[in-house]
Amino acid sequence: xxxxxxxxxxxxxxxxxxxxxxxxxxxxxxxxxxxxxxxxxxxxxxxxxxxxxxxxxxxxxxxxxxxxxxxxxxxxxxxxxxxxxxxxxxxxxxxxxxxxxxxxxxxxxxxxxxxxxxxxxxxxxxxxxxxxxxxxxxxxxxxxxxxxxxxxxxxxxxxxxxxxxxxxxxxxxxxxxxxxxxxxxxxxxxxxxxxxxxxxxxxxxxxxxxxxxxxxxxxxxxxxxxxxxxxxxxxxxxxxxxxxxxxxxxxxxxxxxxxxxxxxxxxxxxxxxxxxxxxxxxxxxxxxxxxxxxxxxxxxxxxxxxxxxxxxxxxxxxxxxxxxxxxxxxxxxxxxxxxxxxxxxxxxxxxxxxxxxxxxxxxxxxxxxxxxxxxxxxxxxxxxxxxxxxxxxxxxxxxxxxxxxxxxxxxxxxxxxxxxxxxxxxxxxxxxxxxxxxxxxxxxxxxxxxxxxxxxxxxxxxxxxxxxxxxxxxxxxxxxxxxxxxxxxxxxxxxxxxxxxxxxxxxxxxxxx
Numbered sequence: 001x002x003x004x005x006x007x008x009x010x011x012x013x014x015x016x017x018x019x020x021x022x023x024x025x026x027x028x029x030x031x032x033x034x035x036x037x038x039x040x041x042x043x044x045x046x047x048x049x050x051x052x053x054x055x056x057x058x059x060x061x062x063x064x065x066x067x068x069x070x071x072x073x074x075x076x077x078x079x080x081x082x083x084x085x086x087x088x089x090x091x092x093x094x095x096x097x098x099x100x101x102x103x104x105x106x107x108x109x110x111x112x113x114x115x116x117x118x119x120x121x122x123x124x125x126x127x128x129x130x131x132x133x134x135x136x137x138x139x140x141x142x143x144x145x146x147x148x149x150x151x152x153x154x155x156x157x158x159x160x161x162x163x164x165x166x167x168x169x170x171x172x173x174x175x176x177x178x179x180x181x182x183x184x185x186x187x188x189x190x191x192x193x194x195x196x197x198x199x200x201x202x203x204x205x206x207x208x209x210x211x212x213x214x215x216x217x218x219x220x221x222x223x224x225x226x227x228x229x230x231x232x233x234x235x236x237x238x239x240x241x242x243x244x245x246x247x248x249x250x251x252x253x254x255x256x257x258x259x260x261x262x263x264x265x266x267x268x269x270x271x272x273x274x275x276x277x278x279x280x281x282x283x284x285x286x287x288x289x290x291x292x293x294x295x296x297x298x299x300x301x302x303x304x305x306x307x308x309x310x311x312x313x314x315x316x317x318x319x320x321x322x323x324x325x326x327x328x329x330x331x332x333x334x335x336x337x338x339x340x341x342x343x344x345x346x347x348x349x350x351x352x353x354x355x356x357x358x359x360x361x362x363x364x365x366x367x368x369x370x371x372x373x374x375x376x377x378x379x380x381x382x383x384x385x386x387x388x389x390x391x392x393x394x395x396x397x398x399x400x401x402x403x404x405x406x407x408x409x410x411x412x413x414x415x416x417x418x419x420x421x422x423x424x425x426x427x428x429x430x431x432x433x434x435x436x437x438x439x440x441x442x443x444x445x446x447x448x449x450x451x452x453x454x455x456x457x458x459x460x461x462x463x464x465x466x467x468x469x470x471x472x473x474x475x476x477x478x479x480x481x482x483x484x485x486x487x488x489x490x491x492x493x494x495x496x497x498x499x500x501x502x503x504x505x506x507x508x509x510x511x512x513x
Contacts, residue, residue, distance in 0.1 A: 003075040006449070007063075007229075008440030009056065010241055011081035011159055012100070012303070013037055013152060013263040016055035018063045018087045018437035020074070020493045023449055025460025027432060029067035033058035035486045038098070042502075043105035043348070043356060046098035049087045052159070053166050060227040062419045071230040077219075078443035080435045081159035083180030083240040083283070084137050090156040097146065099159060103264065103298055105348050105356035107137035111215035113139065118198055125195055126179070127186030127274050127282040127291075131354055135181035140199040149440075153237070156205050160238050167227075168217030168235050172208045176239045184209075186274050187291075188284045212239040212286050214447040236446030239286055241435040242266060242294065247286045248438025249430045252454050254290075257390075259419060259427075261409025265300035265382060267389040268292050275396040276398075279352045286442060287453055290444040291396055295351035295389030299344045300382050301408045303360070306346060307378055311371070312511045323411075327357040329372030331414050335421075335473050336480055339364045341487055345495075349385075352392040355492065359406070362476030363487050364398035379415045380477075384484040390423055402426045404463075406433035421473040422481065 005028060009018045014037070019030040033055035037055060038046050064071055083434040084102040089095055100106070114122060114130040114137055122136075123129050130137055135156075143150040157165065165171060175188025183206065184191050191206050210216070216237045224231040238244070246258040246268045258268045270290045274282055285292040299306075304323075312322040341363045348356035393399075405427045409415050420427040441456050450456035 003073050004074050005069065005073045005075060006308060006440040006444040007074050007077035008436040008443060009059075009077065009079045009163065010246070010435035011052055011079075011163060012036065012241070012435075013082070016052060017434070017436045018059045019434070019440050020067050021065060021437060021440045023444065023459065025106075025432060025441070027437070028069065030064055031059045031062035031066060031438065033062075037101065041106070043136045045101040045104040047101060048098050049095050049159070049162055050293075051205055052163055055165060056166070057226050060229060063065075063185075064228050071228055071233070072226065074229065074233055075449060076234040076236055076443040076447040077229070078236040078238040078439040078446065079164045080238050080241045080244045080439040081163065081318060083158070083177060083242065084133055084135050084138070085159040086138070086152045086181070087157040087162040089155045089157070090152045096149050096152050097200075102133050103347055104138065105132050108134045108356045110137040110140040110144065114198065122182065122195060122198075123278075124183060125192050126182050127276045127277050128182060131350070132356055133305050133350065136183050136195065136199065139201060140438070143199060152400065153202070153205050155207070157207065160240070161207065164216055164235060164238060167223045169220060170216045171235065172216060173228050174212040174237045175209055176212060176243045176286070178209050179283050180240055186276070186282065186342070200438055209236050212237050212243070213442060215446060224421065236443045238439055238442060240283070241287050241481045242268065243283065243292065244438030244442055245406060245433060245435040245455070246438070247457065248435070248441055248461065249406050249433035251292065251404070252287055252456055252457045255316050255400060257403035257425070259386060259403045259423075260406050261300050261382070261405065261408040261415065261419070262407035263302045264296055264298050264408075265386055265389075266294050266296040267386055267393060267406075268294045269393055269400055270397045271398060275398065276304050277396060278354075279392045280396060281351075286323060293393060293396065295392040297344060297382065297385040297389060298348055298350055299346045299360070303344045303346055303378060303382065304409065308374065312373070323502040326375045327412055327414060329370075330375035331455070333372045333376040335476055337367055337377040337380060338370050339366065340373050340377040341484055342374075342377040343484070343488055343491075344378070344382050344385055351389050353488075353492075357496050358488075358492060359495045359498065360493065376414070379412070380417045380422065380480075381484070383415075383419045384481050386419065387422050387481055388485070400425065400427060404428050404430055404433065406430065416467055417470070422469045422470040422477045424469050424474045424478070426469070427467040429465040431464040
């Protein structure tokens with residue numbers, strides 16, 4: 001029996017997932033293991049990298065057992081994880097501190113300092129503007145707040161690279177994750193000494209850069225014993241989660257959008273050109289000679305889970321049953337939630353506001369509103385935030401009329417329809433579109449199972465369902481969105497005053513441009 005299967009591993013905010021596929025894109029099996037995120041202070045978000053490897057060693061044996069196939073059939077594996085999330089090791093290979101995640105907001109003061117000193121130059125070199133989500137301001141925070149740890153750094157890994165290194169012993173990254181540090185040139189092909197000098201960062205601590213489809217090494221004997229994989233299995237460099245999940249959803253050429261309803265929500269499009277601006281994010285893509293341009297909202301499925309855990313759960317309640325009840329209640333509520341609005345800024349906001357001090361609220365509450373109204377208002381509020389993202393892309397002349405919808409939020413039929421209606425676009429749900437699937441497909445490209453990235457996508461990606469926007473609902477939501485925007489503008493200064501009242505000194509508001 002030949003080695004004809006491909007393994008993808010993705011590290012998420014709440015779990016690590018592994019997916020095994022064949023060359024036709026069929027999922028043979030998948031398995032997951034939990035990971036824990038901690039928030040030692042308001043606005044902080046951290047994980048212990050050592051727990052990631054525990055999750056790997058838990059998920060992979062489960063996967064192989066479910067698949068019922070020998071590990072020798074796996075032709076290659078690839079890993080993905082969130083961008084910006086760094087692992088710092090000392091000269092003895094010991095992890096120095098917990099990894100600061102992409103949604104951490106602690107570095108807003110350092111972000112403002114970088115903007116004041118070199119805003120235009122950083123944008124010119126890197127293609128992106130300094131924001132708290134990037135590694136560069138996070139490492140400036142480290143220098144100012146944990147100088148001993150800053151001085152100890154011998155090697156910086158990105159999250160997926162650290163996990164991969166536990167399989168192979170390698171130290172490298174790909175252009176996409178390199179760009180995600182804000183410490184490289186825009187296409188991720190090389191590190192920028194000029195940017196690194198801005199925070200006194202030692203270039204020698206940054207890994208070599210190789211293509212996402214390059215071979216990083218093979219599974220070591222020790223990793224084989226710990227995970228159940230076959231020693232010598234090829235390991236491909238991989239890429240960030242959004243890169244592989246948009247690729248796995250079929251984002252292989254300009255003109256299509258990919259919308260992700262996950263912990264955060266993103267809107268992504270492809271472009272052959274860099275769109276450096278203050279409102280959107282640019283990365284090189286796994287598709288050669290293409291950038292993918294993103295606008296993003298911080299809280300999506302995380303807001304949905306927050307609402308469930310806060311108001312719909314009890315010690316006797318099953319989480320899945322609570323979500324089902326929420327869906328049923330929301331489905332009985334009319335379009336517009338009878339004037340109830342929600343802004344999903346539970347952890348600040350990214351595009352287009354880039355303000356870590358914005359906070360969520362329900363506005364317009366009346367006696368007519370019941371539990372279902374709050375659920376539907378949350379669905380609509382996230383969709384309105386995604387419309388903000390789409391308009392930020394449209395300002396860069398990046399338009400689309402069809403979007404592939406991916407992420408855990410797609411399990412809600414109502415939410416999918418609301419997204420189609422609010423954005424006024426046709427929505428397609430791919431048969432498989434998560435990051436672990438895209439990583440597995442990339443592994444196949446890396447070992448030559450497909451002619452190239454486009455051929456792999458054509459062979460393996462399918463559309464399972466299509467949803468058209470309701471014209472009447474779309475017209476209503478256009479008017480409602482203008483009210484949503486006005487509420488945000490009116491309450492933004494109030495959120496800043498609340499933050500000052502709370503004495504939250506670890507997170508400072510950005511200056512308005």
